[in-house]
Amino acid sequence: MSSSLVCVQDYEEQATKILPRNALDYYRSGATREITLQENKDAIKRWYIRPRFLRDVSKRSMQTTVLGHTVNVPFGVAPTAMQRMATPDGESANARAAGKIGTVFTLSTIATTSIEEIASEAPDTLRFFQLYIYKDRAVTASLVKRAEAAGFSALVLTVDAPHFGIRLADLRNKFTLPPHLGMANFQTGDEKSNRVNTSAGGSGINEYVKSLFDPSLTWDDVAWLKRLTHLPIVLKGILTAEDALLGLKAGATGIWVSNHGARQVDGVPPSIEALSEIIKAVDGRCEVYVDGGFSEGTDIFKALALGARMVFLGRPLLWGLACGGEEGALNILNILKGELDSTMALSGCASINDITKDMVIRKDHYSRL
Amino acid sequence: MSSSLVCVQDYEEQATKILPRNALDYYRSGATREITLQENKDAIKRWYIRPRFLRDVSKRSMQTTVLGHTVNVPFGVAPTAMQRMATPDGESANARAAGKIGTVFTLSTIATTSIEEIASEAPDTLRFFQLYIYKDRAVTASLVKRAEAAGFSALVLTVDAPHFGIRLADLRNKFTLPPHLGMANFQTGDEKSNRVNTSAGGSGINEYVKSLFDPSLTWDDVAWLKRLTHLPIVLKGILTAEDALLGLKAGATGIWVSNHGARQVDGVPPSIEALSEIIKAVDGRCEVYVDGGFSEGTDIFKALALGARMVFLGRPLLWGLACGGEEGALNILNILKGELDSTMALSGCASINDITKDMVIRKDHYSRL
Amino acid sequence: MSSSLVCVQDYEEQATKILPRNALDYYRSGATREITLQENKDAIKRWYIRPRFLRDVSKRSMQTTVLGHTVNVPFGVAPTAMQRMATPDGESANARAAGKIGTVFTLSTIATTSIEEIASEAPDTLRFFQLYIYKDRAVTASLVKRAEAAGFSALVLTVDAPHFGIRLADLRNKFTLPPHLGMANFQTGDEKSNRVNTSAGGSGINEYVKSLFDPSLTWDDVAWLKRLTHLPIVLKGILTAEDALLGLKAGATGIWVSNHGARQVDGVPPSIEALSEIIKAVDGRCEVYVDGGFSEGTDIFKALALGARMVFLGRPLLWGLACGGEEGALNILNILKGELDSTMALSGCASINDITKDMVIRKDHYSRL
Amino acid sequence: MSSSLVCVQDYEEQATKILPRNALDYYRSGATREITLQENKDAIKRWYIRPRFLRDVSKRSMQTTVLGHTVNVPFGVAPTAMQRMATPDGESANARAAGKIGTVFTLSTIATTSIEEIASEAPDTLRFFQLYIYKDRAVTASLVKRAEAAGFSALVLTVDAPHFGIRLADLRNKFTLPPHLGMANFQTGDEKSNRVNTSAGGSGINEYVKSLFDPSLTWDDVAWLKRLTHLPIVLKGILTAEDALLGLKAGATGIWVSNHGARQVDGVPPSIEALSEIIKAVDGRCEVYVDGGFSEGTDIFKALALGARMVFLGRPLLWGLACGGEEGALNILNILKGELDSTMALSGCASINDITKDMVIRKDHYSRL
Numbered sequence A, B, C, D: 001m002s003s004s005l006v007c008v009q010d011y012e013e014q015a016t017k018i019l020p021r022n023a024l025d026y027y028r029s030g031a032t033r034e035i036t037l038q039e040n041k042d043a044i045k046r047w048y049i050r051p052r053f054l055r056d057v058s059k060r061s062m063q064t065t066v067l068g069h070t071v072n073v074p075f076g077v078a079p080t081a082m083q084r085m086a087t088p089d090g091e092s093a094n095a096r097a098a099g100k101i102g103t104v105f106t107l108s109t110i111a112t113t114s115i116e117e118i119a120s121e122a123p124d125t126l127r128f129f130q131l132y133i134y135k136d137r138a139v140t141a142s143l144v145k146r147a148e149a150a151g152f153s154a155l156v157l158t159v160d161a162p163h164f165g166i167r168l169a170d171l172r173n174k175f176t177l178p179p180h181l182g183m184a185n186f187q188t189g190d191e192k193s194n195r196v197n198t199s200a201g202g203s204g205i206n207e208y209v210k211s212l213f214d215p216s217l218t219w220d221d222v223a224w225l226k227r228l229t230h231l232p233i234v235l236k237g238i239l240t241a242e243d244a245l246l247g248l249k250a251g252a253t254g255i256w257v258s259n260h261g262a263r264q265v266d267g268v269p270p271s272i273e274a275l276s277e278i279i280k281a282v283d284g285r286c287e288v289y290v291d292g293g294f295s296e297g298t299d300i301f302k303a304l305a306l307g308a309r310m311v312f313l314g315r316p317l318l319w320g321l322a323c324g325g326e327e328g329a330l331n332i333l334n335i336l337k338g339e340l341d342s343t344m345a346l347s348g349c350a351s352i353n354d355i356t357k358d359m360v361i362r363k364d365h366y367s368r369l
Ligand SMILES: Cc1cc2nc3c(=O)[nH]c(=O)nc-3n(C[C@H](O)[C@H](O)[C@H](O)COP(=O)(O)O)c2cc1C
Pocket: A026, A027, A028, A040, A078, A079, A080, A081, A108, A109, A110, A130, A158, A236, A258, A259, A260, A261, A262, A263, A291, A292, A293, A294, A312, A313, A314, A315, A316
C-alpha cells in the first residue's frame, strides 16, 4: 500500500475509492455548496514561502511544545467523530499512530471509541479531549471527570457547533451510524446519547446533535467549565478577533482557529485568513492553533510562520485510517513530517523557531510593489 | 419529490429537466452573454460571514417587518411574469405558499393570473403589486385601482424596464406565451394587452413590451402615481446611489435594489455590489430590499448584514412551481428558512437584529491586512 | 441565415465552420500564445455599466460625428486585410454595408480590392484609407494621392506594424493568399507589392511585410506625411499615454487606440485598458477611437462612456462577410446597433452625449468600498 | 522536424510524446503539487508590455554582455542535470547549440558529460560551471580546479539545494539514471558520486543528493570558495532581497534569481516576482539574472525590462534536445531569438538598452487608475 501512495492526496483518492458511500460522504462533506471546503485549501496557497539559503540546515528539529508538553512535530490530530467507520479500531489506531510519531491526539466527544479505551490503547500518547456540552449538564460533567481520570491533558471545547451544519450529502443519504457502531462515550446508561438513528427527515447525526447539544451556551458556561476542571481549556472554532479576545478574558489557555473543516456555515473565512487576524489580536497572550485544509508540509510551514503553534489535521488522518488503519495513519503523519522537514531544509530553517513571520508573504503583496 | 431535492439548486436542476424548452429558456435567461447572471451569484460568494460563538441561540426568530407588516422570514417572493407556464395554477400556488410561510408575495403586471384571482386564492397572504406603466395611462390607473381594491399592500414600480432586455434564447425560440395562457390582468377589454403573439422578428414578449410599456417615464411620473394612490410605493430596479437618492426625494417608501435578475443589460453591477453603495447613500431613510442570485440561507444572511431589510427571490420559486406546484414553492421557502435559521444559529444570531454589519467582510479585505 | 444568427458570436461560430482553414486562421489568430486576444474581451467585461432610470428614453439617437462627418452610429469598420478570402466581393460588400447603416468604412493598404474600386462600389460611404508606409516612398506617396483622388476622408496611419507579429497558425499553414487574389492596390506596376507567395520558411504575409514595409519610420515621417496630404491623419495602434502625446504634438487629428486585434505582440495591454490611460493624457485635445475585442452593444457603450468617440470593429465584419457577404456584414452592424440602442434605453441614455464617464465603473471599485 | 514545430510549446508537446516516462517525469516535474511550476509562467503573463512606436527599428541588435563577455542574445542555457537521457550526446549538443547562437552554456555538476568533454566538444562556447558543494570538500575543490583548467568562465554556486525537493513522480517512478549513464564528473575515483541507484524507498537522485551534498553550507563557505578560485562567482537560487544583499556582501559577482524551476519547495514566489524585489535591493551593484518559466520572446523582454541582464532557460532546451539533439536545441534558441527580435521591433526597441523599466506594467496597475 504505502509504496504507491506518496502524498496525502494519494490517500484521499484511494480512500474515495474504498470507503462506503455513507461514510465517505460524512467524512468528506462541507456545509451546503462546499465553497469554504475548497477555499480552506486555496487560501493557504495564496501565501508564498520566502526561503533563505546558506544557513546550516544539516541538523534539523521539528520539536516544539504544546501547553507545556513536548511534541516531536508541530502538528497533531484534530478530533473527528466516528472513526470506526474508516477502520475497525478507529480512534485507537489513530491515537497509537500519533503516539508513535510523538504528537497529540484529540478524541471527539462523539467518538466510536470511549475515553477509557483510548487511554488503555494509547497510554503513552499525549491526549486531548474534545468536549461538546450536552443540555444535560450531568452528562457533560461526567465526560470531563472521565477525561481527567483517564489522563487526558487538555479539554478542547468546540464552540462552533450549537447545531451541526447542513451537509447536503448527509441529507440525501439520510446519514446514520452503521448498526454495529455507537457513540462509545455513552455506552452505559444514557441510551439516547449513544445511538444515531435513521430518521424520516434527513441526517441522523444532525438530529442527534439538535436534540442533545446545548445551543444556549454562552461565555458563562466557559466559566462553569473552568470551575469544574483543573485541565487547561482550549477553545476550538474561533474565527474572529473579537471572540479570541473574549476567549482570552474567559481564561482560555489556547485558541484553536477553525471553521470545523468547512462543515458548519459555508462562506466563513478560510481558516488561514482568520488565523492572521487572530494572531494579531491575541498578540502572544496564549497559544494559537489552526486547522482546516492543511494537507502538505508547506501548508504547515506557512501557518507556523504566521504564528500558529500547532497545526491540526482532520480528514487526512481519516484517509490514512481508511487506506491502512494505524499504519495508514502513521504514513500520513510521516509524509507530513518528511514534507515539513524538506520545506525547512530548503528554506533555511533548522528549528521551529527559525520559521518566522518574514518567511511568508501574501501573493497580493507583489501587486503593490 | 421533496425528499430527494434538498436545496434550491436541486430544484433548478430538476426543473431544467422537466420544463418545456420555451418556458425554461424564458425563465432561466439573462441578457445577452449572461455574465451578470453568473456574477449575481459569484459576487455574493465574495463576502465572508464572520460567525460569533457562545451566544445563546436556543431560541431564534426570523421575524421582521416590511412596510410595517410583520413577516415570519426576512425574504419574500419577487414578481415574475407568466407563472402558469410552470404549473397550472401558477401565481396562485406561489401566493399561497408565501402565505403559508408567512411572507409577502409580489404579483407581476404581466402575470397569467389576475389581481382579483390572487386576492381570492390567497386572501391571507401579504400581497404587493408590481406595476409596469403602460403608454395608455388609463390602463395603468385601472391596474392601480384594482390592486387597491383587491387589498394589495404596496405598489412596486419597476423602473428598469422601459423596454425588455435582449435575451438570446428568446430571440432564437421566438418566445411567445402558449395559446391557452394570456396576460390575465387584461382579460377584459384590452385585447392587445392580453396577448403575446409570435412575431416574424424575434421574441414575442419583447415586442409586447415595446408596443405597450411607456419608455418616456420620468421622475414626474412617480409624482403622478403618488397622487393616484394611497399605497406605499417601492421603486424596483435601482442600481446606483444617485437614483436611490432621487427615489427618496420622490417619496419612495422603499428601494428595491435589483438588476431584474440580470435580464436587462448584461454588465451592470451584481445586485449585492449595488446594495452596499445604496445602503450607504440611503442611510436608513427608507427600507431597502434586494434581489438577484440569492439561492441559499447564507446568501440571505449576507444581504441582511449589509443592511437589506428583505431579500426577494425570483427564479427559485419558478423552479419550485415547476417541480411541485404550491408544494414545490413551499418547499423552496422552507429550505431557505431552514438554511437561514441554521446560519443564524451557527453565527450567534438569535434574531434579525443580531445580524449586524460587522458579521460580514469582503474576501479582498484579508489581502489588505 | 440571419434568422438563426442573433448575435456576433453566432456569426463567429458559423464562420468558423464554413471558412477554409487558411483564411479562418489568418482572420482569427492573435500573436503567439493569444492571451491578449482573450484579454481584449475579458478586460471590457471588467467594467460595469451603472444604469440610470426614469429618464425619457422614448426618442433615442445614436448619431455622432467623426472628424466632422455625421455618422448614424458611434461605431465603424476597422481596416482588415484581404477580405476577398471571406466573400467574393470582399471589401466592396463591407463598404456598402457600412454605407447602408451610415457609418465609416476603413480600407486597408493590403486589401484585395483597390482604392478606386471601393470608391466606385461604395461612393456614398464615408471612407478612410489605412496607410502602411512602404520602404519605397514613391509607392506610399502614390497611395496617398490615389486615396485623396478617390474621395477618401482621412488617412489612418498604422504605427504598430513595422513588421507583422508572429501568428503561429500562419506559420504552420505557411499562409499565403489564394492564387486568384492579389494586393489590389498594387495591381499595376509594382509586381512584388502585389503578390503574397508561399515561402520556404513560414507565413507568406509576414515575409511580404518584412520585405516591403519600412521599419525605420519615426515621428519625422508623420511630418513628411502631413506635408504630403491635406487629409486629416489618424494614428492607429497607439497604446501608451506617451505616444498619444507625441501624436498630438505631431499634429494627429485622431488617436486610434488599438493593439491590432492582439496580432502584433502578445502581452500588450488590452485596448480598453490603454484607452483610459490615453483619454486622460489627451484630455479632449483630439478625437480618440478604440478597437479590439468589441463584440456587443454593451462593449461599445462602455468605450463611449470612457471617452472614445468611435469604436471600430475588425473580425466581427469578417464573420459577417463569411456568413452572408454584404447582407451578413449589414446584419452584424444592425445587431450591434440594436444592442447599443437597447443598452442606451435601459441605461437612461437618449443620446450619445448622455453616455458619460460616471455610467461605468471598474469591477475592482467595489472591493474598495 | 523543425518545420512543424514553431514554438517552444510545440517542442514540449512533442518531447512529451517521445521521451521515456522516467526521463520525462524527471525533467518536467516541480515540487509536490506543482503550483509554482504553473505560477512561474502565469506570473510572467501578469506583466504587460507597453510598446512604443515610430522609432527606427530597422537595425536591431540583441547583443549584450554577461560578466564582461559579449553574447549575441540576452538569454542563455541554465544548468540541468543528466541531459543524456534526452539525446545521446546530451550536454555536448546543448553546449554546441549555445555556441552557435553565441550565448552562454552552463554545465551542471551532476551532468552526464564531464567538464573536460564539454571543453573539448564546445571549445568556442562561453561556458559557466554550476557547482554543488559536496560534503567531501576535496571533491568540490577538484571540480573547481577542473572547471578553471577547462576554460570555464564563471562558477554558478547553486544555493537552493542543500537537499533536493520532493517530486512526486520521481517518488512514484523510483527515479534513477539508466544503467549506461553516470555522473560524468565523477567517473574516476569516486564511485559513489558517480552512480544514481534505485533504492528501496523512493527517488534515487534524491538519495544521491542527501548522501553527498553538504546541507551545512553557510555564507562562510562562499568565502572559502572565493579564496579557492579566481573565477567570478554567481549565486543561483536567490529569492529574497535579504539574501541578495548578503550575496553582495559575500562578494558575488552575479545574483541568479531562480526557484530551481519550481523543483525545490512548492509555494515559493514565482521567479519574476522575486526578480523585482531583488533588482530593487541590489540597485545595480551586480548583475542579476533570472530563470523559471520563460518560454517565449515576450517573457524574456519583460524580465529585461524589469532589470535582468540575462534570462536563462532550463526545460526548453531539454525539449529541444529530446526532439532533435543539437539541431533541436539550436531551433529552440533560434525561435526565442526570433520572438525576442519581433517583440523588440514591435515595441520600439532597437537595442537591449532600449528595453527600459517603463516598457512594462503590472496588470493590476490598471485597476488603480
Ligand atoms: C468527519 C469529520 C468529523 C468531525 N468531527 C468533529 C468533532 O466531533 N468535534 C470537533 O470539534 N470537530 C470535528 N470535526 C472538525 C475537525 O476537528 C477539524 O476542525 C477539521 O476536520 C479540520 O479540517 P480538515 O479536515 O481540512 O483537516 C470533524 C471534521 C470531520 C471532517
